[in-house]
Amino acid sequence: MSAASFDGTLSVDVCCVSSAGMGNGPLSALLDALRTHLDIDLSLREYTEHAIGTGQDAKAASYVELVAPTQDVKDMRRATESWWGVGVDADIAASGLRAVLSAVNSAIGDRALPELKLSVGFNAKSGQADIASAIVNSLGLELPRRLQASFFEVVQRAARDSGEISYTDLITLFRETYGYETHDNEDRFAVKTFKFENLGGSGGSKLSGDFLINGKPEHIEAQGNGPLSAAVAALNSRLEGKVSIREYAEHSIGEGSEVKAASYVEFAYEADGGAKKLNAWGIATDTDITASGLKAVMCAARRVDCVVRQIFGEK
Structure with missing residues (x-):
């Protein structure tokens, strides 16, 4: 049987917890x-x-029964105490996950959960x-797993140098590392219209x-499989070297009229001659999902040490 993974954000009381597991x-x-x-x-x-x-209106209904774990499978089957959960969703996998959480909520009741430790310092052991x-x-940002690993390394280095990092300093470190909402170098790469x-x-x-693009106003026209690949094509016609999108992810922040799209773009850059x-x-948010993705592309371009071609459009 092949292994499966869970990688998501769980809402626990009023906080969100980034969680991952294998099974x-x-x-x-x-x-x-x-x-x-x-610890559940x-x-x-x-x-x-x-x-x-x-x-098209079909949904999946899932029913899950959970019990306390035992060393002997027979004891688990004979257990008299159990908790049922029900989940309904258009996606069958999501339906099952909702059913598990429904059963877990029944099982834990008012039990105190482990402290989430969102206001204490972070160190090399975090x-x-x-x-x-x-x-x-x-920030409401559900970081992709590769970006989590990237920032984790940044925090580890900072913690080794300074000891413990406060919660506020951690958020500042994230903003500065990825130029998120800092407006750094926006005079180099930015979306206007x-x-x-x-x-x-x-x-x-x-x-x-x-x-x-590198501080110069440019009117671009480019084609691709989508807006991001077209933007990359435009950049590659004006840069020394080549950029490509290694990973892209997106999700929504908020609900209703206040909802925004958050986009994450990882650039791979190779200078001419390797x-x-x-x-x-690159990380960006916007009420328009296409604008969010394009802003993330430009943000990634700002983070890459690449040089604009001296002559517009020249190879």
Whole structure:
């Protein structure tokens, strides 16, 4: 049986906790995450599911029974105390995860959970999940796993140099490391205006607009599979070396009319001749998801040590 992983953000009382776990499937992986990060140790005894409705409106209903873990499987099957949970979602995996959390809520009741430690210092022994949880609670950013690992290394180095880092200093360190909402070097790479259109039968997309590239106003027109690949194509026609998107992720922040999109772009950069290679992250938010992605691309470009071509459009 192949292994599965759970990597997500859980809401615990009024706080969010970044959690990860491994298991034989998504449900056991979530239970592993709860065991690791919140000291909630429960085992799955029964699971069943069925569909509700048909066609595009169909949903999955999942039912989960959890029991306290035992060393002997027979004892677990004979346990008289158990907790049931029910979950409904258009996605069958999400339905099962919701059912697990429903059962967990029944099991823990008013039991006090481990302190989340969001206001204490961070040091070289702090875990990656603790740091990611601090970021999501302060900034609402659910960092992709690779970005979590990247910032974790930054925190480890800073903690070795200065000892303990306060919660406030941790958030400042994140902002400064990735240029998030600091407006650093926005005079080098920035989005001013843009227009994005699908090209129909060709399957491609066209991006046009006014950008700042290495401090110079540029009107660009470029094509790609989407707005981000078109923006990368425009950058590569004007930079020394080449950039490519290694990873892209997005999620929403907030609800209703206040909702924003958060975008994360990891650039891989290689100088001409392969003399220099490096990776850099760009992070941005906007009420428009396309604008958020383009801003993240420009933010990543600001973080990369690349030079604009001396002659516009010259190879």
